[in-house]
Amino acid sequence: MNDVPLFAPTEEHEAIRDACRAVCRDKVAPHAAEVDQHATFPDASYDALRAADFHAPHIPEAFDGVGADALATAIVIEEVARACASSSLIPAVNKLGTMPLLLAGSEEIQRRYLPPVARGDAMFSYCLSEPDAGSDAAAMKTRAVRDGDGWRLNGAKRWITNAGVSDYYTVFAVTDPDRGSRGITAFVVEKADAGVSFGAPEKKLGIKGSPTCEVYFDDVHLPPGRMVGADGEGFKLALRTLDHTRVTIAAQAVGIAQGALDYAKGYVKERRQFGQPVADFQGVQFMLADMAMKLEAARQLTYVAAARSERSDADLTFFGAAAKCFASDMAMEVTTDAVQLLGGYGYVQDYPVERMMRDAKITQIYEGTNQIQRVVLARHLLK
Known part of the structure; x- marks a missing residue:
């Protein structure tokens, strides 16, 4: 779907809508009330979306994805949200977390982290906001300092969607505090990295099936190859x-x-x-x-x-x-x-x-x- 029209869905887009609606009707909607009531991650929905390739449809075919364009991805998220808003954050946040890699990541980092998400083996979250840096995201305090060929990361991020469930995180940190917003850099952090931990899930008004937690970085060592884009371009x-x-x-x-x-x-x-x-x-x-x-x-x-x-x-x-x-x-x-x-x-x-x-x-x-x-x-x- 490379020739995207001005905005009108094509027959292929409508076929994706029909297929996604059927999956959501049969395998997502029946769990929506229970997921909300118990504030539990919608594992059954995730399994159903993975089986149908609707969990991360935006990832290009070159990285084992289905290569859905932006309109098709929006249609998928729309249809999942129609049944269960919490479940719609699976494809939405997978796109949010991986978009920096697609926009500016090296081929090496793309080939390392995008295929597991495309296959449904991992999820990807996005770490920008902090306890004192919400709308004013440039006021962030999380720091990354040089450590040999790599970096040493310290700080905390707040309101992170699917935190603790996702295996990978795009994290924005200050690398040069004297340059303001031009001193912020993006990195990939893995859940398994030593020093990564998570706060208790927030008790929220809605989207209760999607965990929202603080993420803590306590002297996390990031080896070479984790930077997304250029230093200072985060x-x-x-x-x-x-x-x-x-x-x-x-x-x-x-x-x-x-x-x-x-x-x-x-x-x-x-x-x-x-x-x-x-x-x-x-x-x-x-x-x-x-x-x-x-x-x-x-x-x-x-x-x-x-x-x-x-x-x-x-x-x-x-x-x-x-x-x-x-x-x-x-x-x-x-x-x-x-x-x-x-x-x-x-x-x-x-x-x-x-x-x-x-x-x-x-x-x-x-x-x-x-x-x-x-x-x-x-x-x-x-x-």
């Missing part, structure tokens, strides 16, 4: 990565909202009040119409951004931020309306829309809050 690489992966968060938000709309639509057609289906009331119909209209607008913007991601267009920064911001705001609105349409039943865990509403909230926060996205958009407009 922060620029982190921002380039997010330009691409904000599209995946937009896709996740679209999927969550679609799942909520699907359920609410079915519910109001069956639920009867005042002697008729709730769906017959015009006020309810207007709510559904607004939900569907905003959802489809977000989907189309996400697909436009995905096509730009595939081509690495000059305006990807704008479209990636716009898609993430618009789609996540939409998902929060649509899932909240879905809860409203179910009334009291929407507020209890016997029905999935309350889970979807909780899951949607994080899409407005991670990979850059929506306030930061608006800063990015305005800066692009005014430069």
Whole structure:
């Protein structure tokens, strides 16, 4: 799929959607409520996604992957999120963690770390945020200093998705504190490296099946060959990565909202009040119409951004931020309306829309809050 259209999915894209939807319907959705209730990693979903090559579809064929383009990958994440938001972070975070290697890694580091992820033997996480460096990521304190031919790493990263489950981590650390953001470098750290440890999983509002933990680096020795890109180019690489992966968060938000709309639509057609289906009331119909209209607008913007991601267009920064911001705001609105349409039943865990509403909230926060996205958009407009 090298000839990506402006944004419209091709027959091949739709075939991927159909195949992924079938896997998710049969083998992901049945576990979603239990995964949320017990805050356990969705192993059954991971096994199903691996068996169908949907766990890391973005990895090129040269590294044992299926080579799905950015639009196909977005569609996969959308369909998984429609069934289970926690499970959608498997393909999403595998892309986030490996994107720096794909953008700037040497052939040696790509051939070492990408094939295990493509085969489903390992997962890859992304370590940028710190306890005191969230939106201001350049204020990070994690340090890497020269140690012979390698490096010695010390510090901590926070809010790391799938921490403890992933085998590999792209870690951003300060290598020259006198150069500010130009003194940050990216490295691959392995879970098995001596000195790597993890905090307790955070107790979260949503996406409970995806562990979020602190990652600690206590005098971790990194041998030669672990640097991703050039020394001092890490922060620029982190921002380039997010330009691409904000599209995946937009896709996740679209999927969550679609799942909520699907359920609410079915519910109001069956639920009867005042002697008729709730769906017959015009006020309810207007709510559904607004939900569907905003959802489809977000989907189309996400697909436009995905096509730009595939081509690495000059305006990807704008479209990636716009898609993430618009789609996540939409998902929060649509899932909240879905809860409203179910009334009291929407507020209890016997029905999935309350889970979807909780899951949607994080899409407005991670990979850059929506306030930061608006800063990015305005800066692009005014430069």
